[in-house]
Amino acid sequence: MSPAPAQITLGQWDERYAALRAEGLREPSYGGPLSRHLADGDRRLSCLRFDNSPAALRLWNFLLSEEDRLFAARREGKTIIGTMKDLGTVPIMAYALEDTVAFYPDGAWWQPCVMELSDGLLARADAMGIDESFCPVRAMLGAFETGEHFPAPDLLTCSVGATCDDFSAIAQRLSATGFPILWWEIPPRRPCDPGEAAIRLPGGRRVSRSQVAFVTGQMQHLAWAIGQTCGKRLRRRHLAQSIHQANRVRGLLGELREEAYRAAAAPLGAMEMLVAEMLAIHYCSDRDETVAVLEDLLAEVRRRVAAGTGVLEAAAARVYWVNPVADLRAMNLLEECGGRVCGTDYMFGHALARIPTNVPPLEALARMALADPMVGPAGQRAEDICADMAAAGAEAAVISRIPGASHCATEGAVIAEEIRGRLALPVVEIEVPPVIDAVMASLKTRLSALVERVKERRER
Amino acid sequence: MKTVAYSCPFVPPEWIAAHGLRPRLLVPASLGTGAESGPTAGLCAFARAAAQAAVEDGAIDAYVATSLCDQRRRATELAARHSKKPVFMLHVPAACRAPGAEAMYIAELQRLGRFLVRLGGKEPSRDELILAMRRYSVARASLAATSATIPARQAAEAYWNLCENGPAGDAPPWLWAVQREGKPKPPGVPILLLGGPLTREGLVVLDCIEQAGGCVVVNATENGPATAAAPLPPVHTKASGAQFLMRTYYRHIPHPFSRPNDWLYEWLAATLTKCHARGILFIRHVWCDLWHAELARLKACSPVPVVDLDLAAGDDTAARVGGRVQALMEMLA
């Protein structure tokens, strides 16, 4: 008989794993007990509480084996494309071609957390003049230097323009140290001027046709460059098929979010949901497997919802979470304080929306890129967050600041103001460093106070 | 005549002037005290001060901001959130080698033109624009020649004066002001100034260098005279006025925001050779990632010593600057 849904420690997972194996658990090639990753240096795992389902085990093993997959791809002679500051657009082009793998070098920002700074990546970035006043994504510089976390890609792309200064500066530093980058421009999304023809983006915003045309031009150039790198031509039908596959992932994530966030009792913890949502932008270097992982997870969530069970009590405060965290422990912490995540804006809401299929593929991708919440004004992002919060029945919001990220300096105030003004809900702004141990007490106080306010409001 | 303010070197004042409006370079008085209301942590104090001044100054009718950096874009958005003052966001493409980048800058200037017309300006003909560009170009050249003979503060103020009052008449007020002062440029160890924009209070940097025995041979701070637009080339092609603006601004001004930003380093190498500077004082605002990230590369590739000077709101500017400048001069002694 399966145990009830619960969040368990790494040690408890070893026992659970043994039991599952005894019951005949079938695993993919990257399967195995979670604790093996601890032995590989992922020390942070010993501080986290994981979902106890086989689907969650698969999710974690998939996430934590990406390095192996990338190095295997290199050995197999596949083309590897690093898509920087790209939240779900260019990988779709890369995966349109056979034997091509895309990955997200910015994802290295998790390494200092997962390895509890033992990897030395931040120190390497320090030595390159990129100190802690920059976003923790600077760990990427160290990862490129050591070559231990991913192989050197055959092509590196990076979007600039309406992107964070810190990332743009970090990528420029990388470029200057001998990693050539194909830069592409994403202009700030703006409303149409009087008389300008408008185009509707996924998510409902309208922009000028000229902006869409410009970004489509960038997409054409990227498609050409990817084709050149792979020695193949990126054809329209390949792209259409790739968009179809991307929409499959997005559709699964949409269903998962709907089921998990709307359920009375959270069927899955915030940490697993964060990891799952992140798959939309980088697929952990294997898109087909991403689909399988998400299907498993969705099935588990549906089973739990149908049974009326969850990993947290139904009375947990429904909290909307803004921006991703480097230290996953922060997500556990909210739940320990009596909250549950009921909706998120991890800065890539557009990567969860369906890509239009009734326009040429490159234009469809251009529309997606322009729908990125980070390329528009913070006020628009705040409006979208408020709408999402209202639909999710959120009772409070956590705005998580990323240390050093240029957008966080101002947008938190804008988002908080909108939430208070439109929804009259409590908001707390926190800053989450790569490892939160030292600020745990202060974070706990803030999150507990937020949950207490929600409970008070319920009583009133 | 309506006043249209701007604070970014990629906004051509002649484009505003040609529309019959008054361009005004916005130079904040200072970086502030650090105790301002609203967000300050993580926010570039210059971006904040400029956006705030643009919105609050009653003598400014509209503000042209740029997307040169995320800090500017977001600081402007924050400051303008509860203001009815017209604000235009000019996108200056960062991926300078990407297809369509130059065309986009031109398209953005044209869009700015339509904004200026809506503000009450009149669309200039090509000849009217070229005439305005020529006037500015001549004035900048004249100022550059004069700057070589006057103290650095005076040269910087004269340049700002030109950007505020325009190049009007035979005896423009900015040149008149320079000549009236009549102070000679002090001799000293040649220093190149590079980095973020200065506030009016920040001009103390120039004084400190000269007092410590230095001589500012190039002021290539973001709003300094050395990073102004290129001289207007001979106008015998059929290129549009906006294309000339693109060539003299977008293609010419060295800046770290370009991706890649090799042009900044090419320009710097050529300028160092020409001006014989023996040291570089590198100015940046705390939380300005774009300039900050260049420091290590600059130190690695510069043939002369580079001293880093970071500025923030609430600083005792004179004291901080004095110490750094003295150290630079001691190194070069």
Place this chain on the structure above:
Amino acid sequence: MMFAGVDAGSRAIKIVLLGTEGRIAARGQVDQAVRQGELAESLYEALLDEAGAARKDVAGVVATGYARQGVTFATRTVTEITCHARGVHHLLPEARCVVEVGGQDSKLLHLEADGAVRDFSMNDRCAAGTGRFLEMLAARLEVPLADLGALASQSQAAAPISSMCVVFAETEIIGLLAAGRSCPDIVAGVQSAIAARVAAMAGRTLAGPVVFTGGVALVGGMAGAMETTLKCAVTIAPDPQFTGALGAAILARAAARRAEGGKP
């Protein structure tokens, strides 16, 4: 004839009296306080007495340190960057890199073979990279500054400290104490944090030998933390708290010699 170097730092005033031949005639220090000028004057007088000299016997006085402008009897002021470089070079001519952590700021100097400063980086923005951090820590743990080294040596695993700001870092320390982290681990964490901020100034290539100077070099465990972070051997300068003043005195002597037309 004598020469004086005065290092008016944020925590203490240090003075070195140097004889013509380069021998130290007297030296001393006094804690910094409100009347900085008077303190410097009285220390100067006491040292002159000790050396059996009078003011007229001193041919030049160079003041350095953040309060150098307040040293009214100085004939010249020079930054602590140049003075530390000169002082360390005098004591350890092989030094090519100097790390100086003071109460107010920290510096990393790259030296030429002749002791001239080739390049320097300075952090006076983030107090979590300076001696002020250690002072705050000692006060919070209620232990003398001098005992921090002994505590750090008992650490099992340094606690991570992430804040750039001492005020927030203090909150982190309170949080760590509340979470039951041991004092030795916290001290080791703070020392690592200071060393990490110095390493950030060092860049990718650190040419040694590296010499550690300034008052913080005397705090036990700090040199070890520097070695671990910089990944190279670090030598503590002899009497590290006096290298700035010594360098200033050497510069005073050099200036006097130049004025006489001799070799500095």
